[in-house]
Amino acid sequence: MITIIAKCTAKKEFVDDLLELALELVQFSRKEEGNVSYDFYQDITFPEKFTFIECWKDSAAIDSHNATPHFNHFVEKTGRIFAGPLDVALFRKLT
Amino acid sequence: MITIIAKCTAKKEFVDDLLELALELVQFSRKEEGNVSYDFYQDITFPEKFTFIECWKDSAAIDSHNATPHFNHFVEKTGRIFAGPLDVALFRKLT
Numbered sequence: 001m002i003t004i005i006a007k008c009t010a011k012k013e014f015v016d017d018l019l020e021l022a023l024e025l026v027q028f029s030r031k032e033e034g035n036v037s038y039d040f041y042q043d044i045t046f047p048e049k050f051t052f053i054e055c056w057k058d059s060a061a062i063d064s065h066n067a068t069p070h071f072n073h074f075v076e077k078t079g080r081i082f083a084g085p086l087d088v089a090l091f092r093k094l095t
Numbered sequence: 096m097i098t099i100i101a102k103c104t105a106k107k108e109f110v111d112d113l114l115e116l117a118l119e120l121v122q123f124s125r126k127e128e129g130n131v132s133y134d135f136y137q138d139i140t141f142p143e144k145f146t147f148i149e150c151w152k153d154s155a156a157i158d159s160h161n162a163t164p165h166f167n168h169f170v171e172k173t174g175r176i177f178a179g180p181l182d183v184a185l186f187r188k189l190t
Contacts, residue, residue, distance in 0.1 A: 005100065005136075005146060005148075022189075026190045039188055039190050040188075040189045041100075041186035041187065043186055044097070044185040044186060045185065049184075051100060051184075053100075053148065089138055089140070089144070089146075090138070090139040090140065091136035091137060091139060091146060092136065093134055093136050094114070094135045094136060094137055095118065095133075095134050095135045
């Protein structure tokens with residue numbers, strides 16, 4: 001099992017667009033065979049900052065996710081929406 | 096419900112000490128009345144980097160947690176263990 005924590009920041013004028021794209025991405029991603037959970041969070045203090053917390057069965061499931069049309073649609077559409085690069089890190093759960 | 100994502104980095108020689116302190120903190124924190132979940136993750140690429148993902152009923156539960164002996168013991172003992180400041184952010188779950 002691998003947990004991805006992916007942080008992103010939207011340009012302030014595109015917060016609603018990011019919300020729409022992210023909620024669509026969550027719905028499609030949860031249906032993938034290798035997905036365990038896929039959630040989306042908004043920073044309480046800085047509402048333009050968001051974090052995905054995703055749990056995947058293994059690295060093959062992540063490779064498969066990265067090749068899906070819905071993930072690539074999200075990457076393509078968020079190009080002008082993000083204020084900086086997506087910050088992605090992979091974790092193993094210790095507890 | 097409030098989710099805390101707290102990132103920390105241990106000095107390399109103190110990774111095992113941090114693990115011990117963190118696992119103890121997790122056990123005590125999960126028993127708090129206002130806690131929903133409390134987990135601890137290790138970065139797969141940089142094993143000295145860790146993240147807590149904590150879910151709390153409300154901000155009063157977080158205030159109460161921050162005043163507990165086990166949390167303050169962790170803060171005190173990690174002073175010389177962390178390579179930098181604890182990076183704490185509060186989120187609301189959107190999905």
